[in-house]
Amino acid sequence: MIEKKLLPANLDPRNPSFSYKDKINDPVENSQQFNQYIKQKKFNKVFSGTLWAEGPAYIPHLDTLVWSDIPNNRMLKFSNNKVDEYRNPSNYCNGNTIDNEENVISCSHGGRCIYRTNDKLEVLTLVDNYNGKKFNSPNDLFVKSDGTIWFTDPPYGILSDYEGYIGTQEYNGCNVFSFDPVTNKLEVVIDDLNRPNGIAISPDDSKLYVSDTGKDLKYLYVYDLIEGQPINRKLIYDFKPFFSDGFRCDKDGNVWTSAGKAIKCFNTQNELIGQLIVPELVSNLEFGGKEGNILYVTATTSLYSIELNQQGAKFYE
16 A cells, blocks of 8 residues: 655645635623633644644543544544544544444445444444445534434545545435334435534433535525424525534533634524634534533644533433
8 A cells, every 4th residue: 555645734735724824703791691611712722733624523431532534544533531543444434423322433434335343443334325426524423312314425435535535426316314223224315405514412312413525605504304304494694704613502502613713502493602712614513521521622733622511411411
């Protein structure tokens, strides 16, 4: 295998952060509700040395955070205050989460598939095609309370060899899918977005959140989930000139999302209630820590953390 020689993030036009390096976020007046959540004023830099950090996922029973460094084709882990490699090569994994058994579930650009990785680092391909045609490059995902895996499938990982392998789109679309790993049933749940990207589901399973990051489209949408189907799409926010890449809900249903060089938070009425400035362009975030009140943020070359007076939704209800 020929090892790719990669430039630093700020010198490589292929890096998602490159075109945003001179942009800054507009200020936001934080609400009283949001200020009550904030325990620290500054982010801690946990690690630096990635090219495009993505997909943080916290594993409660291991007290471990894993995340992706996509261009470097590896995954890292933060455990016992130490950072080590988790998988290398990772086959260009992007988004990660955990299932109800706390296995790591990953979107692979390289494999154009969804992986499951157990504590022994045994990797199983769960699904890799739609009606016999390859996925584009699964990007981000969320495991619903019933165990189904919801994931987005834009083509970013096949457009160049920076975050995967050059390839072609086979099913002529960019869908959001739901996959049941017990029955192996794959279902298209959304087929009318340009570049579906981030995805999350509210703590009570009543709302689906999906971002669209196509050209000139930098939107975060919310859908009502009725009998397992997303309907009644509503626009929450237009993030231009930045974009909403990855997000998670807290235990009260507020949405915390990447928003350029910041984290924005929206309440359950879809109102912007606050913003935290981050030193680099943010891709994604995850609640973790033993109490579920550590917000981990992947941002270009680094992993950051901040302690909150609020808990994440999925494992701390």
